Amino acid sequence: MLASMLFCRIETYAQQQPAEKPQAKPVAQEQQGEAKAPRLPEDKPLGAAGPTKNRQKPRPEDADFMIIRDRWRVGIPEDPRFKEGDIKNPYRQNVLKGDYPVIGNSTFLNITLASESDFNVRRVPVPQDVSSQLPGSYEFFGRGRQESFNQNFVFSFDLFHGDTSYKPVDWRFKVTGIANLNLLKVRELGIVNIDVREGRSRLDGFNALEEMFFEYRLGDTTRLFPFLRGKGSRKGRSPFYDFTSIRLGVQPFTSDFRGFIFSDSNLGARLFGSFESNRWQYNLAYFEMLEKETNSGLNTVNFRDIGFRNQKVYIANIYRQDTFKLGYTTQFSLHYSDDRPTVEYDQNGFIVRPAKVGTVTPHRVRSGYFGWAGDGHFGRTNITHAFYQVIGRDSFNPIAKRGTRINAQMAAGEFSVDYDWLRYRIGAFYVGRFKSHRRYGARIRCDTRQSEFCRRQIQLLEFAEHPPDTDRGCAG
Template sequence: MMTRYGKAGVLVLGVMFLTAEPVALWAQESSAPPTGKSGSSRKLPSGRSRVAPPPQAPKVAPQQVPTQPDVFPKGKKEETAPTQSGSEPDTAAPSGSGADMPTAVPHLGPIPGRSRPAQKLPDNDLPKEEPATAPLPMAPPVQVEVPPSGQGNPPSDTAPRPAELPVRDESVETSPAAQPSDMELQRRLPTGRSRPTITEPQGETTVAEGPVPTQAQLDEYQRSNFIPIRDRWRILYGKNFIDPYAQNLLKGDYPILGQQDVFFNFTAISDSLFEARKLPTPQGVSRERSGSAEFFGEGRQLFFNQNFVFSFELFKGSTAFRPRDWAVRVTPVVNVNLLDVQERNAVRLDVRGGATRADHQIAFQEAFVEKRLFDVSRNFDFISVRAGIQGFTSDFRGFIFSDNEPGIRFFGNFDNNRYQWNIAYFNLLEKDTNSGLNAFQTRHRQVIIANLYRQDFIWQGYTAQVSFHHDRDNAGSGDTNGQQYDNNGFLVRPANIGDVRPHDVRSYYLGWAGDGHIGRFNLSHAFYQVLGNVSHDTIAGREVTINAQMAAAEVSYDIDWLRPKVSVFYGSGDKNPTDRTARGFDSILDNVNFAGSGFSFFNRQGIALTQTGVLLNNRFSLLNDFRSSKTQGQGQFVNPGIIVANVGLDAELTPKLKGILNFNYLWFAETEPLQYVLHQPQVRRAIGADYSVGLIYRPLLNQNIVLTGGFAYFTPGGGFKDIQQGGDRYSAFFSATLTF
């Protein structure tokens, strides 16, 4: 029954909110209280009475909760809701003075979600206002003497009239509600909770006066009260000298000289190469097998080459934000190589040396110092200088110069790195014949290079380059007796072909190249014009001027994990080998990465030219230049030239495995130099078809372990058959590069 009555009270309160204005108007018109069953009176169940408003004068008892602020606007009225009790019926206190109050009800606190009616108290007795809070726990019931039933006013007489509802007087200035006592606050807390103890400050805070500490005392205090940390690099990281990808002192992750930002970087590389090939191999008068009367013998060869590279670098600077201030690097290389062929007179000039050769070499491929001179902009555009043995490639694909040589190089950038430039001077060293590494002897040959790169030239992602190369080869005047022999006893300068005389070469290269992408198409191209003179050309038999050209272009298109490509390479040839102009193109010291590069047969293998002491082409070069050696010989600009057409496909088979397919067809640009040198009436232009396939495997998805394998097959064309003997040729190799 109590629950039903409580719900009815909530419903009545909602109706009163909606009818507040009509009730207010009705209250103003009514002057006498309703009687009998009129107004809001209705018959209540037996033993129940309506709730009367609280007395107007008495103060709030200690057991009662302070009243909540009035939540109704001025002029609105609120009807008193009946309280609820779970065990006893509610009784109502009649209105009037305190002497006329025969009954009282247990005080159970406010109903959750409801607010108490505002009480009009005397001005001198108003409690301070307190912000509205959540309903507090109900206080224990307070029992008040109740007279016998039947005494007192009837229920209808105790119902409050609308005019008597308490109204907040906005004109009366009130003071904030009185703060509850500590006992009251403690009573309101949930069971098991207590208020924190707040210690009030005792008096005013005073500062002790005394002498000011000296700097020595402060330093001593810091030393005794702080734990020193060497630098920020070692926080949260341990030491690991084995893992190159963890914080490692050997990989430039920690400064080695305190807070000076001086780092040390150590790199170790093991590069192993095993190669099996079949090449045209000429034989001399001393044969490996009896009964062998052919000019060409068995061409099968086995080659093994092992390089151990150790690089030590010390540098200063925070390279994540700006170029390093200075650097010193030394890179020694230990080489072991082995060659096994089937014919004598191929590995050594002395036929008593047999058909197998083993050799070793220690060389310095890098030994330089570098210094940043100054910055040229706020974006750390800079100018630096590097002096010593250093690696340098003068263009994108290594067409003209790519080697490690001693020299001095100024380099830098400007316009927020849109332009990069190099100005370099190199004084070339002799090379070890069997390893190709630097020897401890000068070459009497100087090279000057200047180039300029422009990024995002016309198109975003496309870089253009212009360059100048000058080759000053003084071998004729610098070599002892004008001659130079390699480590195996063969003459390399001057070349053993034609009119053999010591000579000097002066050549000048003007080049334009580009690399990048235009939209979805990848483009790489180069064009070079070479001019100069040769004091005495061995084939022409006289002094000649140089006028030759080279052009190359490659276009590819990315289709998901595939990159099909087409390319063409052209090196001009000399149509008249005996006139005063040399029109065959030759480089300074190339290392070409083009048209299949090291995977193709013709690019990877150096093929000897029969009846001469020169090669048709050199190892890792596309040019038919008639040189005795790419590293030790002189430039030869009377040559047949070459034309290469290439179709290839690069496939990212997996993130770890890459496949490379290439097909090349090659022609001689001109055949007159071949006819003149070999004394043949006719040589056709077709060199042959070159098929190659390669795989690159990176098991750790980085460059620490790189396994590379390739196979190439060469089918000779008419021109190759005219100058060589034998059937098809092949080349297979496997290399393993381990880097720390």
């Protein structure tokens, strides 16, 4: 009854309770010749709702209903199906995880505490340094067994305004901090640090802000961009909550379904929204790339320092749901990266940029990625695919020893079928290039950061006048 009345009036109403029920308390005494005054339930809300923020006393509206301005604290009768909440129990309703407002009736707070632990044992090819653990051995590679442990303690503070059941938030301020502890043990010297005196193990820690952004809903997309007005809009207002919002600060973003080109949390500005009943979604993003801390891989954003990588990234993409057939979403995207020449050594003494390949010289790489991707299902067959064409310019290719043009392709696809709780899937990945090295002079490789070869680069050459290095990213 209470839920049905929410659609009839702007404010929330509580129905009059019979006078003979023990849980009902009369608000005003019935006067002779007048209608009965409304009664309110005495039951407290389930959960740690906190004290009411509305100090106004309820006033009689008529003989049957009374306005309750604080609808979050309307009483709920006791029932075995409902459990009372506890502010210390995250599996029950409470005010600290967004179940009840903290300010007024529309401002919520969601606090998240998480622990992420990763233990990795691997064996990869490593070089035999001049100061190897077993000098004089005949093996080409050293002992490659490595053990690593990475621990993240995550704290997230999310303050937002608006009823998110049917529409996006009106505004949001979110901060996510991470305290990291990492341990690495290897079998050879010169891996954990350029200085072999550091031994074969390393224990390090770092604190960073992985998210710190403000989001604001600019309004209905149909009002901001009249040419996108869809069916049913009235005076520019969308009945389907088509929206346009802006987000500023350190924020996570993935540019396609699988994050082939860009998937990171970095400093930038993003304009995003939807139109035509949420069938189309779009993103326009700009990122000023931050340096990553060496051992934790987190952004160098903390209360002490901040480091910029001198790289700018521009991204535009658009999604369309139910393309060709219901259940299939297609996407088109455009990426542009301007990576300017820099020289960077990490905290362990290894050179990060430029990579030690061919002639080691700082150079500028400007590249554009044109992509088409899709994700969904056709009947029982699930499909995910992506294709990218890359063009650009490298001011000085370390192998060609001159400026070169970039022209290459990437394609990936995965098909799967579900049988009960099993999923059978098959996938393929392809990287192509033009055959004429003399004309184009260079090729690229996509960003496959999940590859084991991106965790540790094989060093085959060492120079006495230059320290050995590792490239923290894949070839580009």
